Amino acid sequence: MYYKIKKTKTFRSFKAKIAIEALHERESLTELSRKYGIHPNMISRWKNEFLDRALELFNKSGHVKKEDANLEKLNAKIGQLEME
Secondary structure (H helix, E strand, C coil): CCCCCCCCHHHHHHHHHHHHHHHHCCCCCCHHHHHHHHCHHHHHHHHHHHCCCHHHHHHHHHHHHHHHHHHHHHHHHHHHHHHH
């Protein structure tokens, strides 16, 4: 028996919890499927998504983007000053 779950913040934490459990491999996908009422293919997808997006956690892209924006502003300012 599989359940429909609304996509909320709680759902995202639920997905992460199941993905981590699947990564630990203490229980098979079939056992996790029975335990949580979710199809094994879905658990496998969540596990793969978790692994694929793990690098985003440690990427400082937000900080880099802010610096890039500041650099663009400075370059624009230099361009204005050169024209004057």
